Amino acid sequence: MPFTLATWNINSVRLRAPLVCKLLSEEAPDVLCLQECKSPVDKIPTEDFAALGYTHMIARGQKGYNGVAILSKRPIEDVGDQDFAALGHARHVAGRLEDGTVIHNFYVPAGGDVPDREVNVKFGQKLDYLTQMRDWFHAERPARSILVGDLNIAPREDDVWSHKQLLKVVSHTPVEVEHLNDAMQAGGWADVTRADIPEGQLYSWWSYRARDWDAADKGRRLDHVWATQDIAGAAHSSRILRPARGWDKPSDHAPVFATFDL
């Protein structure tokens, strides 16, 4: 059975519940992973999603910040969360579908403005988070697993509007890219989106601060879909729903999709 999954940094699941419903109605992924829900779990409008067939949800939340959720048409078992770098933030949750496929949903720390851990604690926390991700996946050796989320790093030159101009900008610095690639390698993860779409500029985020985000098109690919090698070959039809960035009162991120024939 083909299985379609999407990941979307929603930037407040309560404010943008209508946009989540629009996406679920129009695109009907089997599973939707959300980040930056900015809501305690018990205040997520689950009834709105259940009415569209998404009767299963696993989530982690806190008041005002962070928060991750997995909405599913199929039963999904909560298999826990990790608190890398001991931040006490709701940045990860994992679930297992009935066919055994495990889905990890991550919201990696953004890392602040200055890419130097000596002067910016948040940048150090971001690197530590990625290092602990690496160590955990090295120990776990995940199989039949999918990892999605807002990883807050655009690793490739063609994942940003200007490689040269972003080399010292948090999200595209060489040290962050190295940490991300180490975590990826440790878990045996493959970049599904780039395996599917190997050529050309690809973005999933455009700043709110641009006068005209679409015309300026100064985007970054911060949102990712990875899979372990054993199932990466089953993935196809990856896409980024750019029009969602232009919806009314949008998130600054667009949803990223992939389909797996499992």
Added chain:
DNA sequence: ATGGTGGGAAACCCA
């Protein structure tokens, strides 16, 4: 070099 726009909380944090 700077400030531009958002969300949530509570009178400032975070992205």
